[in-house]
Amino acid sequence: MTTPETPAPAGMNWRRASMAGLVALPIIALLAFGLTRDPGEINSPLPGKMAPDFALEVFATGEPGQQRAVGDTIRLSELRGQVVVLNFWASWCLECRREHQALTEVAADYATRGVKFYGVLYNDSPSAGKRWIEQMGGQSYPSVNDPRTRTAIDYGLYGAPETFFISKDGRVAYKHIGAVTDQLLSQKLDSLLAAPGAP
Amino acid sequence: MTRAIGASSLYVSLAVTVAALLLVTFGARRAQAGWLRAGYAATYLQFGLMTAATFAMIFGLVAHDFSIDYVAQVGSRATPLYYTVISLWGALEGSILFWGWVLALLTALVVFWNRSREGNLIPYTTATMLGVGIFFQFLLVSPAFPFGAVSPVPPDGPGPNPLLQNHWLMGIHPPLLYLGYVGMTVPFAFAMGAMASGEVGDGSWIRLSRRWTLGAWAFLTAAIIAGMWWSYEVLGWGGYWAWDPVENASFMPWLTATAFLHSVMVQERRGLLKLWNLNLVVATFALTILGTFLTRSGVLSSVHAFTEGLIGYYFLVAIAITLLASFVLVAGNSERLVSFGKLEGVASRGTVFLFNNLLLTAFTFTVLVGTLFPLFAEAVRGEKVSVGEPFFNRMTIPICAALLFLMGVGPALPWKEADRATLRRKLLGPIIAAGVTLVASVGAGVRSPYAALAFAFAAFAFVANIGEFVEGARARMRLRGESAVDALGHLLAANRRRYGGYVAHLGVVAVAVAITASSTFRAEHEATLKKGESMTVGGLQVRLDEVWGREEPQRSVIGTTVTILKGGREVARLDPRMNFYPTSQQPVPTPAVRSRPSGDIYLNLQAFAQDGTNATLRVIVEPLVPWIWAGGMIICLGAMISIAPFGRRVPAAVVEAEPPMAAPAPVAAT
């Protein structure tokens, strides 16, 4: 603000203008930085930590080789020593359709190498889930129901699909938001299988 | 055909606008009246061309011409006509087209009403507006081209975003917002024109743009209130303001424009704050562009955000150019911007305006920092943080309370140093009102000190502003023997600007009281009810009668019929619904609201059993909510009183007499 006593010489105001410019510059830089970011993608604090345990009931059996009976309870704590893939999905989720084939094929491939795949139904009903699996031509691995989305909250879910890779020692090794591809799945699984097992 | 007309209009319009800018600029620099006239004619022509493009789009939408890219993107044969027309602003390209059209309109009007004025102010003002217009028209032919061809032509489209076709307010809020945003270009253009022409010292740009600023401000006010209303009616959480980045983006220019409307009076009366006022005008415009950037770049996630893509970078460049050009012009005009006046006293209205500006600036700054901080934290630490409602409430509620207080003090204080007698006469009533309200609200169980304070200050401001009307009317009745009604009418007519301001203040009081009351006395309950069961909320019985379903052309509706009873007597029957659109995975809540001046009963259907036997309902009883919308209308009424060139010209005794009119009274504005 100009004070009336001191009529400012022109040169000084140039300095003031460039100072104002210096204030605006970081804001513009910040916005430019923002353009390179996706606000929907939030890094999860979970990778590296122990994966939260759960006990959820199977509602879709999966195919021979990975089959579990409907009503069986899957507990993560009983799967220690094995690599586990948890895929949160829903029948209303469009991205889940895109990743379905990759998941079901890679799961069948890796079943013989001791990798357990489980689908976790998120915010959906088992009947709608079963219908969806039929429509999609089957799912090679079993799916469990998460009736009050408590497991989803435990895993810090933002939406579906999200896929968690759990290492042999029960830690969350990697979390993927959005549809997975077969390359991504096999790459992650190979590196997890190569790692030494839990004591 | 429609596509060809629209597309070619856009291309030709861009060329014409560039030509107009060159003609006007060089016509002014070289004093070539012929070039200037040609430039002005080209300005009208680009408005005509933009109108052609906009109407081509509306025609394409209505005719379901899916060979047009944009229509294929937002149109659908099942969408009702109203929502088909307003899907003009339902997605990025259309909204930029509409924006460009409004800007072209305002540019043509500025030229039309001021073209005969001597000097270079108007040419350079026009040039600035044309420059902004070129930016938007460039977007329209390149990253936001709405008339792209689709082949093969699809038989139908997906329809507009469900959130945008679920409530009639979507036809009101965006155009108001664009008129407000685009309107702020006019005072900015006048400021730039004044600096470029060297006419900034005498402040004539302020007189010429005063009505524009007020008008844009009124539209922005109405837009913000309509946006709140829309959130309230559509989002299903019973709130109206979530400090969402895009809400903040519309609020920040409103704050700086409000600051300007007040501080400009100090400049007009005392010749002070010239540089400051220029800064406010530039900041307001820059914030409107920032707001557009935030809505359209996908930088910050928001309910209202449109899309992502390259367009963000264009806006960033626009913000940079705006700021750069403004800084250069301000620096080049340093000698002309020196203020020589003095305030008339310490305890005077001028001082209040300075503090009002401080608070509004601090308010803007707080909102800006809070909105951009998540980006900053991510850039520095790599971790995302959220800055949401609790932060903004904590930081800004004290500022709001202080502003309410000043809103009472300002009108009560004279421009000249106030003596004790004046202070007592003017402030005793408001202080008593504030005291009584404070005691009463604590007695009524208001526990939050800020809420109690807000009620007290609202009472203070209310009585102080009403007092101005009473005192002015009484003086007329005594001196001229007029009746009370006549005196009040003449008072308003003689000092439209001043009393329009007070009317706006009363509107702000209504909004403040309603917001405080609705958040303080809100009663809320959520329960799963079987058919025939009821729950009790805030003394009301809420009974679930029926769960029903209905197919409509563009959507499926699941609804409930709910009866509200008070003491066994039926007071309302409501039907909160969920609308399922084919394009959306999640249903769009459609709450049912029963509104009375005393408050609302707000019902939202949260969930329902598939067999129709039960439903989960959220019931919110919120007092005084309709007064937020009414208050917004009162504020706009106040602005209209200040702008309007109607009314008898009764000689004013006051110093802030009507400044000379900008131009012959526009016919359109009567």
Next chain:
Amino acid sequence: MVSSVGLVFSLAAPGLLGGDLAAQDAAAPRVAAGDSALERRTREVASGLRCPVCQGLSIADSPSELALEMKGLVREQLAAGKTPDQIRAYFIGKYGEWVLLEPKAEGLNLLVYVLPLTLVVGGALFVIRYVRANSEKRNS
């Protein structure tokens, strides 16, 4: 108003009717807590936690399914005697600090609180000085 629940429900293609609808045949009706003090404390904690599937709303305000469950979790934990800080820590462990709608006043976050305050205080001092320096004397 035609009561055609069955019709709509049977017509509804799975892609059309969303998760909130489908979830209902699995979830037991939510029990609404009758304890109003608990309800108030739940709201206090929930209004500071950000809903992951919404945009900027708290889990107290959001009508979404996940937010309702998260709010239910808050209610249960409070009823089980957990403190609000423990509950917040649980959610931070799952979602990161992003889940707090008001950033913790520590470290870098202090800036967002301090900058506005600095402007208010600095600005007030400036305005006071300005008014003193630029006012006509009282005797005029």
